[in-house]
Amino acid sequence: MTVPNSQSLPVASALCQAARLARDARFDGLFYTAVLSTGIYCRPICPARAPKEDNVRYFASAAACAQAGYRPCLRCRPDAAPGSRPASPIVAEALPLLNAGQSLAAVSEALGISDRHLRQCFHGELGVAPKQYQLYQRCLLAKQLLHQTDWPVTDIAFASGFHSVRRFNDCFKAQLQLTPTQVRQREACVEKPVTLTLKLTYRPPYNWPWVSAFLQARAIDGLESAGANHYGRCFTVADAAAWFMARHDSEACAFQVTLWLADWRQLTSAVSAIRRMLDLDSNSAAIDAAVQAALPNAAINNGLRLPQFPSVFEAGIRAVLGQQVSVKAARTLVTQLVHTLGPPLAGDGQAPPETARAGELRVGFPSPAAVADHDLAFLKMPGQRRETLRRLAAFCAASPHARADNWLALKGIGPWTVDYARMRGEAATDIWLAGDLGVKQALAALARVEHEACRPWRSYLTIQMWSQLT
Template sequence: MEMDFERCYRAVDSRDQRFDGWFYTGVTSTGIYCRPSCPAITPKRKNVRFFPSAAAAQGAGLRACRRCRPDAAPGSPQWDIRADVVGRAMRLIADGVIDRDGVPGLASRLGYTERHLHRMLSAEMGAGPLALARAQRAQTARILIETTDLGMAEIAFAAGFGSVRQFNDTLREVYASAPSDLRTARGRQQAAVGAGTIALRLAYRPPLHARALLDFLTVRALPGVEEVRDGTYHRGLRLPHGTGEVALTPADGHVAATLRLTDLRDLAPAVARCRRLLDLDADPAAIDGTLAADPALAPAVAAEPGIRVPRAVDGFEMAVRAVVGQQISVTAAQKTLTRLLAAHDPVDHEVDEADGDRTPGQPHDQRGDGGRGGAAGARGLRGFLSADELLRVPDSGFGMPVGRRETLRGLARAVTDGTVDLAPGVDREEAVQRLLALPGIGPWTANYLAMRAFGDPDILLSTDLAVRRGAAALGLPDNQQTLDGYADRWRPWRSYATIRLWRAA
């Protein structure tokens, strides 16, 4: 990937935090690489090199700065939103595919040979798939060293290393410190309490409109799976090696995350899914700058900067939510989904009949428990049901028209037999076409999934009633065809405009 030296150097010279994660600054005279915003460096031009990834900087023999922690910077929004092979590969690597299935597994998912995949990643990222996965393992290991009291051997294998020797050598190379020294440097920092419990910070690019995220998630919260209490979002996770729970609390400059995992090998996938859920790798300056150029949206952008697209931790869960939500209110869909979950596991889920139906976009009530009257049960929060589990739910458990029930079963069968792939690194266009081929799934459902499950930043749900109501409230065209034409000025960020129109409704 070609780096514009002058533009990168100006960002470094001004300590511009907006570029953290976009690129990395290597200083050859010190052998260190940093974030662009690092306050510790004032490098001379002749000693500076710029890299598109931490793995590329490490491959050049540089170690991570101990002050700015460049390996913990927000992920690049470029790789988060790109729909090409490299963007898809980066999302799958972040989700731990190489640790589970190796480079052959990654290449197979993407439909390319290992050799060609290596060539593409090296050209764009400055490092091949193994080096990129190695950089992620090093960061995962450092988190475990600094936030738990696990033994080093346990950490090595939990982080995905093949041996303790490989673990030791990698950390010495990346951080210029032995693993035991990293733990000593933790000083008085308290390790997380409880087996499998990890506390960490998820960085983002400011601004972040946390209230908009929590509003959206609260209205749609499913008992037994998720809840919002006292400004913290809690949910259960279904992960590659086991299950988990996470508590996410937005704070100034980061989101505090407390993870409880049954298998610590799931740390990297859990972090990747939490980042996707809250859209933490977005570039709000670029998004808001485009939308604010429209006079109709400018006041809303000024009043609520940093609106994100709430996304998904589980593609199948989001697909089921989209199908159930067809042509009914948010609250009606929530009740139907709660009944479905109760039919699968009646102990973990209960239906709350207290609240009446709420129209899409209507704010939730202001109780600290998110309007559901109580915390999770003693068994804790659990991940959404899988495709196999949905297929085992009896007819009586669906509580919906026969056609919609059969659409859900058809979707579940397509996922289990591999006809439809809902993974984070899926080819978006192909996935949408395969979804549209299923009976009962139309353009709204497929595009809703493209926006929330696949991370497409440029989806306008112009057929959605609440979107058109929001457009009318802002003085915009509320006719579908006219709105489609008008919205061209919002490209490539129409998904973020959709969220703002829902809020305006």
């Protein structure tokens, strides 16, 4: 069965019917099935008895199901489904801003478009308005916390982005047609634990052995921890310190993620950032088909993912430090920068106990201001490159929301640096690093590469070329 590109998924089609009857995990989160007789909507992998075709309707998003009056299934739990990357670039850029709690007006202004145009894009892509999507995602996160944790309902309400328990209860019931009490099947704890553990799912295939090796080769001691079965790191969410540790569970097509935040009100943004860092929402089967079309005579490595940095600034700094040096040498330079200028992991005056005991995750990546204000003499590299780092940091400190494309005006920043930063810091999917040394080496060993056939996923073709070298 061919897995479609989410840009052209034929909702209400024979393909959706075949996928749900086969409980094909490759379609999980790409569409949802609503059952007319029960008023419930499900994931394609739902273990319940499959309803007859004339008793179901298909929707492109969970929010669209809710808007049509359906409530989520308590067996397959749509709140735990992997996400999907929107085909619309506008919607793709808007989702992280909405997840961070920004208003419709603020998101429209940040994207340089009108509120009306943003609403039109959302209706065309997801079948719902931006505000409806935002509220529903908050309710789905709250439902996931009710299922997977024993947090008090009050803490869940605020962590999910609501400003009062009353507003949370009203919205939860209106959106899901369930009350928090109906969802929760365990006793709440008296006091919220220091950390939170969630199950974050993905659509297979996910080539974790390759992704793990890629991350291990570049992991920075103290900032990151990478191993055969885990990856974790320190990061910031809205200037609040955070860390996570993700352990891979191949049988469940998921990661068990333990998370700590200095400010739990940023939980929605933190979970979204972790999903992005691990690239959990890609449609690998469709991407692999495009990569194979670009490499018709080669055996490809299926299920490659594109790990992201928490910020485009970090991606840019690492790109500059990696110019014309080996991965090992770049790692050494980044380690020196982090250990010299990185802030110690702390929240409310102290580091979380688990991290302090383990000693693995203890420092964050330096801020733009910290890099811009230092002479960087400790970095053993040409003085001009140090000045490039400082110029880039000063620009990012002054314009924290500027896109990487704007860096080309800075002395010492070229197209490769910008493209690498966009690929690994902005989750740009169509970056073809033709001038990259590793790509050139792989090209020399391959008889035929038709990179145009891989649009809009040439970033994955780029990492496919890197994987061919190993």
